[in-house]
Amino acid sequence: MTNSSAAYVEGVVDYSTKIPNNVGLVNDARVLKALEQWHPGYIDWWMTMGPDGFQTSEVYLRTAVSIDPKGWAQFDYVKMPEYRWGVLLATKDEQRLVNFGASKGEKAWQDVPGEHRAALRRLIVIQGDTEPASVEQQHHLGKTAPSLYDMRNLFQVNVEEGRHLWAMVYLLHKYFGRDGREEAEGLLQRRSGDHDKPRMLGAFNEATPDWLSFFMFTFFTDRDGKMQLESLAQSGFDPLSRTCRFMLTEEAHHMFVGETGVGRVVERTCEAMKAAGAGDPYDIERVRRLGVIDLPTIQKKTNLHYSLSLDLFGSEVSTNAANYYNAGLKGRFMETKIDDDHILSDAKYPVFKLVDGQPKLVAEPALSAINMRLRDDYSKDCQGGIGRWNKIIEKAGIKFELKLPSVAFHRGVGEFAGVETTSDGTILSNNEWLRRRDEFLPNEDDGAFIASLMKPCWEKGKYAHWIAPPKVGIDNKPGDFEYVKIPRA
Numbered sequence: 195m196t197n198s199s200a201a202y203v204e205g206v207v208d209y210s211t212k213i214p215n216n217v218g219l220v221n222d223a224r225v226l227k228a229l230e231q232w233h234p235g236y237i238d239w240w241m242t243m244g245p246d247g248f249q250t251s252e253v254y255l256r257t258a259v260s261i262d263p264k265g266w267a268q269f270d271y272v273k274m275p276e277y278r279w280g281v282l283l284a285t286k287d288e289q290r291l292v293n294f295g296a297s298k299g300e301k302a303w304q305d306v307p308g309e310h311r312a313a314l315r316r317l318i319v320i321q322g323d324t325e326p327a328s329v330e331q332q333h334h335l336g337k338t339a340p341s342l343y344d345m346r347n348l349f350q351v352n353v354e355e356g357r358h359l360w361a362m363v364y365l366l367h368k369y370f371g372r373d374g375r376e377e378a379e380g381l382l383q384r385r386s387g388d389h390d391k392p393r394m395l396g397a398f399n400e401a402t403p404d405w406l407s408f409f410m411f412t413f414f415t416d417r418d419g420k421m422q423l424e425s426l427a428q429s430g431f432d433p434l435s436r437t438c439r440f441m442l443t444e445e446a447h448h449m450f451v452g453e454t455g456v457g458r459v460v461e462r463t464c465e466a467m468k469a470a471g472a473g474d475p476y477d478i479e480r481v482r483r484l485g486v487i488d489l490p491t492i493q494k495k496t497n498l499h500y501s502l503s504l505d506l507f508g509s510e511v512s513t514n515a516a517n518y519y520n521a522g523l524k525g526r527f528m529e530t531k532i533d534d535d536h537i538l539s540d541a542k543y544p545v546f547k548l549v550d551g552q553p554k555l556v557a558e559p560a561l562s563a564i565n566m567r568l569r570d571d572y573s574k575d576c577q578g579g580i581g582r583w584n585k586i587i588e589k590a591g592i593k594f595e596l597k598l599p600s601v602a603f604h605r606g607v608g609e610f611a612g613v614e615t616t617s618d619g620t621i622l623s624n625n626e627w628l629r630r631r632d633e634f635l636p637n638e639d640d641g642a643f644i645a646s647l648m649k650p651c652w653e654k655g656k657y658a659h660w661i662a663p664p665k666v667g668i669d670n671k672p673g674d675f676e677y678v679k680i681p682r683a
């Protein structure tokens with residue numbers, strides 16, 4: 195990093211400016227000013243759309259003080275509106291190249307190439323739009339937190355999504371001039387689920403009505419975020435790559451919250467079934483009378499969140515994706531580890547398509563199938579977590595296996611939009627679908643049952659009946675640690 199300021203030390207987060215950062219904002223008056231001007235609007239947004247009812251609570255949060263592993267996870271109590279949202283990029287590698295596409299082998303770009311300006315701006319805005327959206331979706335959840343531990347994790351995810359918004363807004367201000375400023379404003383104007391000004395992508399306009407939805411969301415939808423960040427981390431536009439690489443370190447915690455969250459729900463259900471001698475997972479009434487969430491409902495939630503998240507990858511065959519790849523803007527998962535020419539002019543990739551009314555794999559030009567490939571990598575990643583949930587069920591001796599539904603199931607985007615299938619991908623007529631929908635997706639009764647369990651449990655060291663305690667505390671804190679100090683009215 196070239197930086198002459200004595201006050202600025204590479205790798206360390208500079209807290210001397212209003213916006214903590216490791217990009218030398220102290221020497222970049224134009225961008226610092228732009229971000230300072232954006233700041234009040236952000237705080238307004240946070241106060242109205244951030245965690246409802248907890249803005250004066252003291253939350254035990256981690257904050258980055260530097261980007262190296264040691265300086266990163268510093269924990270302390272902080273009131274969320276006072277959280278130091280900052281701009282943090284992974285360290286610059288002077289040798290880094292554009293690693294794929296038509297410009298492969300050039301030095302990575304430190305500025306936006308003119309011909310890719312519009313495409314890059316769009317990629318950054320789409321990514322940026324998802325970050326505040328999830329905070330909006332989770333606005334009410336604190337009130338029904340099943341423990342102070344879970345409440346803290348929710349708020350940690352929320353402040354970090356807020357920081358991810360900052361990360362994208364920094365890029366817009368720094369590299370995109372006036373239209374960047376306008377886009378940064380737009381990111382504060384749209385609202386999840388809003389009729390007139392919705393967020394840009396479907397899954398980010400869905401409700402997150404309960405904590406099982408939250409855990410499913412962080413498992414499935416944040417994982418889409420992870421895959422998108424992974425592919426943007428490959429970008430030939432180096433500032434975007436470095437931004438995404440640091441975001442990924444935060445995203446890992448979100449995956450953890452989702453996977454362990456669902457895992458703890460599964461664990462508690464199995465425990466309660468065993469204790470009551472209720473071994474039949476399909477005896478839903480009996481399991482629900484135990485005050486836990488039955489496994490078939492957890493399967494239906496899985497079907498819902500997985501299918502909504504698959505839609506976020508876009509069409510399987512996509513010219514946009516091909517153009518982004520060819521331009522060196524958005525790569526594949528683990529691009530540099532893949533053993534091929536990274537140009538893909540002749541390569542093929544199998545795409546799951548509807549052929550004569552049946553789902554089949556068809557070889558397509560790999561360049562147009564970039565989305566499909568990323569989605570496949572995503573599915574593999576999801577499968578890992580599903581396997582670990584199944585281990586919990588198996589260990590309890592219950593005969594039930596959670597499964598990812600077919601990629602054809604319940605799709606709103608791509609090859610399978612507009613057809614109805616069972617969760618294993620058998621095509622259904624519209625009437626059959628209407629008759630059988632409740633076998634595959636949560637219905638109103640399922641939602642009402644889960645809602646009935648969502649009672650706050652805020653006593654130190656206590657957990658709501660429907661979820662098992664975690665194996666270890668955050669920052670190795672003991673079981674009765676007060677993760678959130680809520681002022682009593």
Ligand SMILES: [Fe+2]
Binds near residue numbers: 358445
């Ligand atoms: Fe994020």
Ligand SMILES: [Fe+2]
Binds near residue numbers: 416419445448
């Ligand atoms: Fe996230």
